[in-house]
Amino acid sequence: MDKQIILLPGDGVGKEIMESAKRVLNTISSEFGHSFTFHQHEIGGDAIDQSGTPLPEDTIKACQHADAILLGAVGGEKWDSLPAYLRPEKGLLGIRKTLGLFANLRPVKGFSPLLDASPLKEEVIKGSDILIIRELTGGLYFGKPSERREDGEVVVDTLYYQRNEMERIIDKAFQSAQLRNNHLTSVDKANVLESSRMWREIVDEKSKDYPDVTVEHLLVDAAAMKLITQPDQFDVLVTENLFGDILSDEASVLTGSLGMLPSASIRSDGVGLYEPVHGSAPDIAGKGIANPLGMILSAALMLRHSFGLEKEALEIEEAVSQCLEQGYHTPDLHMKGGQEVGTKEMTEMVIDNLTTNSVCEQIGTMYA
Numbered sequence: 209m210d211k212q213i214i215l216l217p218g219d220g221v222g223k224e225i226m227e228s229a230k231r232v233l234n235t236i237s238s239e240f241g242h243s244f245t246f247h248q249h250e251i252g253g254d255a256i257d258q259s260g261t262p263l264p265e266d267t268i269k270a271c272q273h274a275d276a277i278l279l280g281a282v283g284g285e286k287w288d289s290l291p292a293y294l295r296p297e298k299g300l301l302g303i304r305k306t307l308g309l310f311a312n313l314r315p316v317k318g319f320s321p322l323l324d325a326s327p328l329k330e331e332v333i334k335g336s337d338i339l340i341i342r343e344l345t346g347g348l349y350f351g352k353p354s355e356r357r358e359d360g361e362v363v364v365d366t367l368y369y370q371r372n373e374m375e376r377i378i379d380k381a382f383q384s385a386q387l388r389n390n391h392l393t394s395v396d397k398a399n400v401l402e403s404s405r406m407w408r409e410i411v412d413e414k415s416k417d418y419p420d421v422t423v424e425h426l427l428v429d430a431a432a433m434k435l436i437t438q439p440d441q442f443d444v445l446v447t448e449n450l451f452g453d454i455l456s457d458e459a460s461v462l463t464g465s466l467g468m469l470p471s472a473s474i475r476s477d478g479v480g481l482y483e484p485v486h487g488s489a490p491d492i493a494g495k496g497i498a499n500p501l502g503m504i505l506s507a508a509l510m511l512r513h514s515f516g517l518e519k520e521a522l523e524i525e526e527a528v529s530q531c532l533e534q535g536y537h538t539p540d541l542h543m544k545g546g547q548e549v550g551t552k553e554m555t556e557m558v559i560d561n562l563t564t565n566s567v568c569e570q571i572g573t574m575y576a
């Protein structure tokens with residue numbers, strides 16, 4: 209299979225972990241006889257430094273013509289004092305919006321060797337397997353106006369959604385629930401927000417089209433509590449943009465580290481963008497200790513979702529699982545025993561396991 213893949217390493221640890229993903233994909237392509245061609249472009253702070261904008265035109269064009277996109281992370285202190293419209297994060301929001309990537313799938317699946325790496329009790333997190341579906345191109349992130357008023361004393365952010373923007377993500381969530389365990393939790397703040405009332409109304413309307421799916425509504429504050437006290441109550445969780453951002457970082461605690469979570473940003477058809485859930489981690493950037501697994505697992509999601517390469521995706525997931533079973537872990541994973549390694553060594557171990565795996569064991573798909 210011949211594929212053109214755009215790499216957007218971005219800033220901080222983004223560059224370090226992108227190298228890991230590229231190496232793993234090169235291994236997969238030579239093992240399976242595919243041809244992946246990589247084209248690297250700038251986004252975020254890196255792009256501001258090079259071209260004065262967080263999302264250059266040539267990056268947009270390249271992404272529009274690609275088969276898939278991998279993104280590392282954007283942001284960092286260096287650019288913190290820039291006005292909001294020029295910050296690195298605008299590059300990420302811009303590419304998501306420009307490509308119409310309204311559905312962000314964030315699978316939260318614990319690997320058993322990491323049960324003791326979480327501060328939560330083993331019996332609580334055991335078997336955690338949740339698919340968070342986050343609306344990605346609407347809500348507070350994109351509503352206008354978003355401004356500080358002239359006298360400097362008033363600020364406004366606008367939570368704006370059109371009905372169809374809610375309908376399409378809710379449909380996606382019901383369909384994902386049907387491919388998993390037919391249970392959907394919808395998270396909102398319908399006791400306060402008008403937008404959440406419309407959201408809940410749509411979920412109830414849509415549930416008639418998916419009679420096999422049981423639906424539970426939760427208010428976001430209670431959902432945040434239940435996510436880490438009774439994670440087994442969740443299977444597919446759907447929510448709007450900001451709630452999904454916050455809940456997914458919280459849910460990463462179930463897996464032992466934020467560095468473990470992959471994600472897929474997609475639309476109904478066309479190109480998909482794959483990115484770990486975490487950011488540029490300025491506190492550890494440049495030290496060679498970032499956990500590359502969220503990025504590597506994002507590459508596996510890309511193979512599965514954009515290219516239909518299920519076997520190859522499973523091979524990567526299995527190789528990651530084997531590394532952890534062998535005790536290899538980066539410092540963010542507070543595993544008892546085992547061997548602490550850096551980004552490069554961890555990547556090396558994944559590649560080692562990939563090249564020695566003769567049979568691919570089915571470990572279940574990361575998301576439906």
Ligand SMILES: NC(=O)c1ccc[n+]([C@@H]2O[C@H](COP(=O)([O-])OP(=O)(O)OC[C@H]3O[C@@H](n4cnc5c(N)ncnc54)[C@H](O)[C@@H]3O)[C@@H](O)[C@H]2O)c1
Nearest residue numbers: 281282283284466467485486487488489491492498499540
């Ligand atoms: N997708 C993205 O590009 C993205 C996502 C979140 C935050 N950000 C940006 O990143 C910058 C830093 O934000 P933050 O510090 O709040 O969040 P962060 O996700 O970068 O880091 C939060 C904590 O998690 C740790 N961490 C994150 N990824 C890790 C990894 N792969 N391995 C080991 N530890 C890891 C960090 O060291 C830090 O302690 C900000 O500019 C923010 O806007 C970007």
Ligand SMILES: CC(C)[C@H](C(=O)O)[C@@H](O)C(=O)O
Nearest residue numbers: 283297300301453485486487
């Ligand atoms: C960097 C930021 C704009 C981004 C978001 O809030 O969407 C990040 O936190 C994420 O989760 O992908």
Ligand SMILES: [Mg+2]
Nearest residue numbers: 453454457485
């Ligand atoms: Mg986030």
